[in-house]
Each structure stands twice: as C-alpha cells, then as structure tokens.
Amino acid sequence: MTVRTMLPRVVLVDFTVDRISGACPTQAEGRLADGRPFYFGARGGDWSVFVGPSGSDAGGEWIGLAAHLFAVGDDPTEGRMSDREVGVVLESVFQSEA
Numbered sequence: 210m211t212v213r214t215m216l217p218r219v220v221l222v223d224f225t226v227d228r229i230s231g232a233c234p235t236q237a238e239g240r241l242a243d244g245r246p247f248y249f250g251a252r253g254g255d256w257s258v259f260v261g262p263s264g265s266d267a268g269g270e271w272i273g274l275a276a277h278l279f280a281v282g283d284d285p286t287e288g289r290m291s292d293r294e295v296g297v298v299l300e301s302v303f304q305s306e307a
Contacts, residue, residue: 224242224299234250235250235286236248236250245262245265246261251295258281
C-alpha cells in the first residue's frame with residue numbers, strides 16, 4: 210500500500226469511523242481524536258482522505274466544506290474495498306508519530 214500525505218503529519222492517536230459504505234466508490238466518514246471530521250473515498254484505482262476544519266460537521270455533505278486533502282494512495286480493488294481494508298488504510302494514515 211502506498212500512502213502519500215499532503216499536509217504535515219500530526220499526532221492523531223485515535224479516530225472514530227461513523228460509517229463505511231458503497232462500492233465504486235467505497236466511502237467512509239468519521240472524526241479524528243481532535244474532533245475534525247474526515248472523509249475517505251476509494252475509486253478508480255486511487256483512494257483519498259479529506260479532513261475538515263475543527264468544529265465543522267460534514268453530515269454527509271462534503272461539497273462546500275473547507276476540507277483539505279490529507280492523504281492519497283493506490284487502491285488495487287478499484288473502489289471495492291472491504292470494511293477491513295478501509296480500516297487498515299485509515300490506521301496507516303492516522304498513525305501516531307509520537
């Protein structure tokens with residue numbers, strides 16, 4: 210798995226996944242330990258993770274939210290990731306550097 214982060218890494222010890230769903234794209238949403246929302250999407254051989262601003266609530270609507278691209282990587286499943294595969298990617302993206 211290839212992970213390329215787009216912003217300086219921060220120590221994120223914990224995150225919560227609120228939902229994982231779909232295929233083409235596989236999508237997940239949740240919150241980081243500091244309360245910021247995140248969105249994960251996998252489609253067409255790539256995945257990406259966007260992180261929203263602190264105090265925001267995407268509520269499934271990421272269009273118009275001032276989210277930043279946090280990380281990208283390769284998706285050999287072409288958007289058909291299992292829940293476990295999504296979890297592995299998110300754990301690698303949000304790993305603690307402490």
